[in-house]
Amino acid sequence: MTAEDTKEQIMRSAELLFARDGYASTSLREITDLAGANIAAVNYHFGSKEKLLVEILDQIIGPINEERIKLLDEAESESIPDVTQVLTAFLLPDLHVLQQLRSRDPSLPRFVSRMYSEGSELMYKVMGRQFAEAQVRFYAAFQRAIPGLSGEEIAWRLNCVVGIVLYLFASVQAPGMPPMMGEDVEDDLRRLLDVTVPLVSAAAGKVMTPGG
């Protein structure tokens, strides 16, 4: 096994076990056993268990935001994109990565949602670094596409969309539940847009509570 093979095997084994059991509950011993490598190889290739996690996170989250910006660039090059187009640019990369992770292993999508809610400092640092550029672009695009909503309200609603997406990642293989995503990315996107377009473009203060 060449050096690169070992490093690759360690990363693939680690993300699988992190997804299934969580970061803290997974020992380097389990990882290297699954990878067919020696424990010391982790510290040789990555430096520490934590740096191994960061490298895996970057590899997954990085491409999502790169593709998001690419799609938004394309949409904006033609005309001012509407809500559906902006949301598509935002969501499609998620679905692509979800599909790709799932094809590698059904329990892998859970890795993302799991690391988000576990990750404390570490995950927020990685996400902040990776999402910073896309965030500015998408906030601006949504503000153009949805008249009459404050920037704060748009940010809030986009967070709701993120919440739904993270739940999708968590629920791909939740025990005792029907899968929330199908085989076809286009179908999944349509279904997501059906609910998220009304979600982000709904008029504020429209609904009256029964008590009020």
Place this chain on the structure above:
Amino acid sequence: MTAEDTKEQIMRSAELLFARDGYASTSLREITDLAGANIAAVNYHFGSKEKLLVEILDQIIGPINEERIKLLDEAESESIPDVTQVLTAFLLPDLHVLQQLRSRDPSLPRFVSRMYSEGSELMYKVMGRQFAEAQVRFYAAFQRAIPGLSGEEIAWRLNCVVGIVLYLFASVQAPGMPPMMGEDVEDDLRRLLDVTVPLVSAAAGKVMTPGG
């Protein structure tokens, strides 16, 4: 310190540390240090670290579903409730618990979302047991309130709502983010209904993807 005080202190300390660092990363030593108790007290009062977690989970999740059913009973006793009324019965108990947890400690709401995505077998068992009754009732109520949507589609959309709620719990004290919830439960509910009513009652297959 009386026996009940010790047990209470251990539970309060444990949920705080579980919320902050996760279940696996929190040792009984940390818990009992914070609680001012001896390690053996955990095994005396709860039997094991895992049973301690289950008791905390039941204490938090149980009341949510009890109140959900109570509110739905009240709404259905007058007339057939509309989407807003059913969603209110579903969401208001979440907000109450969120508020209550936050008043105890700002990092506590994260406990719920964290346990969900860490969840493995254990959390799903607790949730399944606690949510089983409410699930049947709410699926039926939504099907009455939203004509033209299949039961499967309603279940899918309700899952989206759950995703948003879990994200709310996770984001109350996310580092580097503005809080998603305010001080007033009524305001928060209104804001949530603004987006979730359109979400669950949107027509299916309405949106056309740019590529299609």
Place this chain on the structure above:
DNA sequence: GTACGATTCAAATAGTCATTTGAATTGACC
């Protein structure tokens, strides 16, 4: 005030953890 059950305590057990170390092995270039 003394006996008893409930509770708490310090100490020990047996195991696992991430990381380090220095020797052994490998593969590519001269």
Place this chain on the structure above:
DNA sequence: GGTCAATTCAAATGACTATTTGAATCGTAC
């Protein structure tokens, strides 16, 4: 074929883990 750096290995380190044990302490009812 020899050399050197890159990589892998087994073994050891030191610290931490949940749980168990039996003695000590507490509150309370008689």
